[in-house]
Amino acid sequence: MNAETNIFAGLDMARLDKRRRRINRIMLSLTAVATLFAVIPLFWITIYVIIKGGSYLNLDLFIHLPQAMGTEGGGVLHAIEGSAVMVLFASIFAIPPALLAAFYLLHHPNTPLANFLRFSTDLLSGIPSIVVGLFGYAVIVIVQKHYSALAGSVVLAIIMLPVILRSAEEMLKLVPQELREGALALGSPEWKSALTVVLPAAAEGVVTGIMLGIARAAGETAPLIFTALGNDNYEIFQYIRQTIQYRQGVGEAFKLILEQPTDALPLTLWKYAQQPYPERVQQAWAVALVLMLFVLSLNIAARLWLAKRRRQRYG
Amino acid sequence: MPEKQTIKIDIRDVSVHYGTFQALTGVSMPAYENKVTAIIGPSGCGKSTLLRSINRMNDLVPHFRIEGTVTLDGEDIYAPRRDVVDIRRRIGMVFQRPNPFPMSIYNNVAYGPRLYHIRSKNVLDEIVERSLRQAALWEEVKDKLHQSGLSISGGQQQRLCIARAIAVQPEVILMDEPASALDPIATLKIEELMHELKKNYTIIIVTHNMQQAARVSDYTAMMMLSDSESRSGTVIEFDETERIFTNPKDKRTEDYVTGRFG
Amino acid sequence: MPVSESLPPHKAQKRTPPALWVALRHGDALWDALLWLSAALTTVLVFWIGWKLWVDSALSRAATGWDFVSPWAPPSWNPVLDKFHAWPAIYGSLVTSLIALLVATPFSIAVAIFLAELAPSRIRQILNYMVEMLAAVPSVVYGLWGIYVFLPLVVVPLGKFLGATLGQVPGLDVFFGGTIPDSGLSRLGASLILVLMITPTIAAVTRDVFQAIPQSQREASLALGATQWETTWRVLIPYGLSGILGAVILGLGRAIGETMAVTMVIGNTTGGGWSILRPGYTMASIIANEFAEAVSGMHTAALVEIGVVLFVITFLLNLFSRYLVWRVNRKVIVR
Numbered sequence A: 001m002n003a004e005t006n007i008f009a010g011l012d013m014a015r016l017d018k019r020r021r022r023i024n025r026i027m028l029s030l031t032a033v034a035t036l037f038a039v040i041p042l043f044w045i046t047i048y049v050i051i052k053g054g055s056y057l058n059l060d061l062f063i064h065l066p067q068a069m070g071t072e073g074g075g076v077l078h079a080i081e082g083s084a085v086m087v088l089f090a091s092i093f094a095i096p097p098a099l100l101a102a103f104y105l106l107h108h109p110n111t112p113l114a115n116f117l118r119f120s121t122d123l124l125s126g127i128p129s130i131v132v133g134l135f136g137y138a139v140i141v142i143v144q145k146h147y148s149a150l151a152g153s154v155v156l157a158i159i160m161l162p163v164i165l166r167s168a169e170e171m172l173k174l175v176p177q178e179l180r181e182g183a184l185a186l187g188s189p190e191w192k193s194a195l196t197v198v199l200p201a202a203a204e205g206v207v208t209g210i211m212l213g214i215a216r217a218a219g220e221t222a223p224l225i226f227t228a229l230g231n232d233n234y235e236i237f238q239y240i241r242q243t244i245q246y247r248q249g250v251g252e253a254f255k256l257i258l259e260q261p262t263d264a265l266p267l268t269l270w271k272y273a274q275q276p277y278p279e280r281v282q283q284a285w286a287v288a289l290v291l292m293l294f295v296l297s298l299n300i301a302a303r304l305w306l307a308k309r310r311r312q313r314y315g
Numbered sequence B: 001m002p003e004k005q006t007i008k009i010d011i012r013d014v015s016v017h018y019g020t021f022q023a024l025t026g027v028s029m030p031a032y033e034n035k036v037t038a039i040i041g042p043s044g045c046g047k048s049t050l051l052r053s054i055n056r057m058n059d060l061v062p063h064f065r066i067e068g069t070v071t072l073d074g075e076d077i078y079a080p081r082r083d084v085v086d087i088r089r090r091i092g093m094v095f096q097r098p099n100p101f102p103m104s105i106y107n108n109v110a111y112g113p114r115l116y117h118i119r120s121k122n123v124l125d126e127i128v129e130r131s132l133r134q135a136a137l138w139e140e141v142k143d144k145l146h147q148s149g150l151s152i153s154g155g156q157q158q159r160l161c162i163a164r165a166i167a168v169q170p171e172v173i174l175m176d177e178p179a180s181a182l183d184p185i186a187t188l189k190i191e192e193l194m195h196e197l198k199k200n201y202t203i204i205i206v207t208h209n210m211q212q213a214a215r216v217s218d219y220t221a222m223m224m225l226s227d228s229e230s231r232s233g234t235v236i237e238f239d240e241t242e243r244i245f246t247n248p249k250d251k252r253t254e255d256y257v258t259g260r261f262g
Numbered sequence C: 001m002p003v004s005e006s007l008p009p010h011k012a013q014k015r016t017p018p019a020l021w022v023a024l025r026h027g028d029a030l031w032d033a034l035l036w037l038s039a040a041l042t043t044v045l046v047f048w049i050g051w052k053l054w055v056d057s058a059l060s061r062a063a064t065g066w067d068f069v070s071p072w073a074p075p076s077w078n079p080v081l082d083k084f085h086a087w088p089a090i091y092g093s094l095v096t097s098l099i100a101l102l103v104a105t106p107f108s109i110a111v112a113i114f115l116a117e118l119a120p121s122r123i124r125q126i127l128n129y130m131v132e133m134l135a136a137v138p139s140v141v142y143g144l145w146g147i148y149v150f151l152p153l154v155v156v157p158l159g160k161f162l163g164a165t166l167g168q169v170p171g172l173d174v175f176f177g178g179t180i181p182d183s184g185l186s187r188l189g190a191s192l193i194l195v196l197m198i199t200p201t202i203a204a205v206t207r208d209v210f211q212a213i214p215q216s217q218r219e220a221s222l223a224l225g226a227t228q229w230e231t232t233w234r235v236l237i238p239y240g241l242s243g244i245l246g247a248v249i250l251g252l253g254r255a256i257g258e259t260m261a262v263t264m265v266i267g268n269t270t271g272g273g274w275s276i277l278r279p280g281y282t283m284a285s286i287i288a289n290e291f292a293e294a295v296s297g298m299h300t301a302a303l304v305e306i307g308v309v310l311f312v313i314t315f316l317l318n319l320f321s322r323y324l325v326w327r328v329n330r331k332v333i334v335r
């Protein structure tokens, strides 16, 4: 060593190192504890909902309409059907424009419109869903002068749109450029190669995005409060039977299904949760269980499926 | 070199696995105090693996496994209760690509000392200046110590990384192809630096540049993939650099240093 | 070399049909138009929403002006007098979101550190799933569980404790004064539910930020003898700061916009003073709770104007997080 001073000369290195090691251990353990705490609610909620909801779950719930307030029995068939109808129509409204817009981003990644689109998609996904509900109220409920499944579907579609669009964009980008060019080189038009080559190649990712969008829409309550409103007597099979019986057209059936106030599982859950009748609160727990099962299994399925397909593809 | 040499680092019969893949087999070589030892060999033969085993950097790699011993001043660095942090302070490392932190030049150099609760501005100023001087960077950056470490050229960044490494006064400095990402002028600077640095430090440098090894090192270890089934790397010859380049014992070394390899 | 020269003569000479006709036959013009239309409509949608809210809140804006959002205007949310000042709801949103953020941020960063830097790969996989699940639980379910489990078991005891300690400190008693209702319905309850709801969001984004930091940064620090914690604290967190801030902004947006769970546990009243132990309203919850029943045009317009405030906040937060992303990208390019 030359004449340079030892910077650690005055320090008790062994003690210092011991202290640093201790701080290291403590802080790292704290992150583990924090993680433990963060996942506790998942178990707490899930287990509680399973136990509580499970004990009130019965077949009636799925096959009957609600009874009058304060009486036992009855079910939430109206809400199950309403949720199914609104999520289905929301998907129909949201998926095509989301995928087409994603293709736009794929083909024209750097145009001003593309950048603007990305910005407004981000913004759209950040807007509180209750605000989307206000919009649905203004442009559909006010215009039609009544609450409806249609209005509910439209607001749910607006909520699904950014979820699907973003994941579709990501997934389409992963499709190798050569695949698309290969199809074009064979003389296939752009739209054909997009729909028959690129889209199938990205299918699992796109479907995952759609599943996540559906899961998100199925759990939404806030925007439905003043678009779908709720309707204890909503029963689509009844409507279908009725139209057949009176020999009305398909249009009439659609009108009955889409053009009147409708209930949804999360909406029912919200209303039942705060009522003074214990039967209703019990049903709220059962509904919570159904809703959790649906949303979480859709989520898990989507992610597991994507992970599995990725593994298959990339070894 | 007639004088008596002290062995600073001793690698004995080291084998390394990454999971089921064997990267090194039976590597043995010393590194003498205040000398520059070069490790040369074709790419993929395990030079980086060997180097990173010396300061236990490979501990970060999942499924990394090592057999054999590596000693620093005769102490096994893989001994069960050995403190990695202490080893890494005593054995510094400079990486292939310059990797300064996205903070000021000053803070980059002061990073290490501050870990040891050295906070006095005077002391830190002194350490920073001395380290930058030793890394032959002081004159170029003394007026912009508070600019980002990323704002200087690649060659300067690499010398900044060297300054950062020597700020904690390690005993050994490991360099993994420190000049491979640099232009010839910057490379020359780093090579000149090496001659200065070895007065204070023991240096082990990986390079695939034959001339560089010949220019800067006192000893050279020649690594090669073994011909056996496993295709794992090993040191086939270790000697004074002069000997390796003029009169190698192994035919493969001769082929390699004369460019007849492959 | 011009392409035509390389073509066989008979092809080059063939009469080319009009471009439009070819394009239409192949459908590509139509396809392009369709893509453009979808992109344009999607882009416009969000601005249409903002514009529609703006127009529909005209009545309230004209009647109340800036007093609507002013903390100094006399508090009034009175459907009988048709006089609406939104400050109590704005205060409720701010206080619940800020408390939630204050608690959730350090907590989430710790979770992210564990997920990105420490957890062994198998546990990490499972924990990642759990974090995703937590973010996916519908907010009504959080609300239901909140009312019947979380409020009585956690919020009420904690509220009593805070009231007995901080509530007695002069100065702090403004925020911790009064007693928490036996039901637990309170701003505190809403804040804590929000903590649970935004932690997974912030943690997941922060985890991704950590994972995007080059390994060379970790190695540089560890090679100097830093411990893993020192490396995380002094290198990784500063390196990812913009990204982490972005995650926090995202969490803030979630907290302010969260409706159902908050509506179910906050008690829904325009009173409540400043104390977090008392029930109140947030902007989202007042809309959820009153809009369907609002009778007068002014009441409706006032609720829509609250929607405008929410929209503007979302817009600003989004701009800010864009700016952060832009900064992160710039840093990556410099490297």
Ligand SMILES: Nc1ncnc2c1ncn2[C@@H]1O[C@H](COP(=O)(O)OP(=O)(O)O)[C@@H](O)[C@H]1O
Pocket: B018, B021, B023, B042, B043, B044, B045, B046, B047, B048, B049, B050, B061
């Ligand atoms: N982290 C790792 N995991 C698995 N294999 C690795 C890892 N690092 C290096 N290897 C393998 O070990 C062998 C030696 O690599 P390396 O030490 O980087 O060689 P060199 O530095 O001589 O080019 C190579 O076959 C490489 O693929």
Ligand SMILES: [Mg+2]
Pocket: B047, B048, B049
């Ligand atoms: Mg290497």
